[in-house]
Structures are given as structure tokens and as C-alpha cells.
Amino acid sequence: MDWRKYSILGAILFILIALAGSSPAWAQTFQSYRCADGTQFIVAFFEYDKRAHMQIDGRAVTLARRFGLSGARYSGSGVILLVTKAGTMVKHARRPATACELT
Numbered sequence: 001m002d003w004r005k006y007s008i009l010g011a012i013l014f015i016l017i018a019l020a021g022s023s024p025a026w027a028q029t030f031q032s033y034r035c036a037d038g039t040q041f042i043v044a045f046f047e048y049d050k051r052a053h054m055q056i057d058g059r060a061v062t063l064a065r066r067f068g069l070s071g072a073r074y075s076g077s078g079v080i081l082l083v084t085k086a087g088t089m090v091k092h093a094r095r096p097a098t099a100c101e102l103t
Helices: 003-019
Strands: 028-035 040-046 052-056 059-066 072-076 079-084 087-091 098-102
Touching: 028 087, 052 079, 059 079
Parallel strands: none
Antiparallel strands: 028 040, 028 098, 040 052, 052 059, 059 072, 072 079, 079 087, 087 098
16 A cells, blocks of 8 residues: 555544544644554544544544553444554454554
8 A cells, every 4th residue: 555545534434423523623634554454444543522534445434532551442333453662553344353553
């Protein structure tokens, strides 16, 4: 996947979130990840919004913040995102959880 595809996916994600009435654009954080199993995704966090907004497998998914013993855990629409000091993991599409790194 080249940088242009990430730009397009990021723009689509931003538009979808903006249309949903989330926080202002200046309070956002976008992060791109690549996982050990080849999965790539973009996740956005907005100030004053406890949810994670994700672009994965060609679709936009909003993940609700869940209780986690260590770190932040988000889930929704069959996707689980776990962000801890030790690293980031994602589980989706009936695949096993896999470790991911920022790109």
C-alpha cells in the first residue's frame, strides 16, 4: 500500500467522522499501523470522544472504549483494539489477535 492510498483512506475517515458530528478537526490524532499478519489500519482519536474511529479492511468502524486492566481496550463491529505500554494488538474478521506497530 503506498502513501497515496493512506492519504485517501485518511481523508475518507476524516469526512465520515466529521459528518458524524465528532470533535473539531484540530483536536484529532491519526495513527497508521501495520501488523504482523499483514493487516494495515488507520485509527483516529478525538479530544472529548472516548471512542476510537478506525479504517480497517476497507470500512470505517467506530470502537467503544471498554474496561481494560492494562492500557486502553476498544471494541465494536467484530474488531478489538488493545493499546498498552507493551504494544498494540488488533483482532478482526475472525482472525487471531496480532501485534501491530506504528508506521
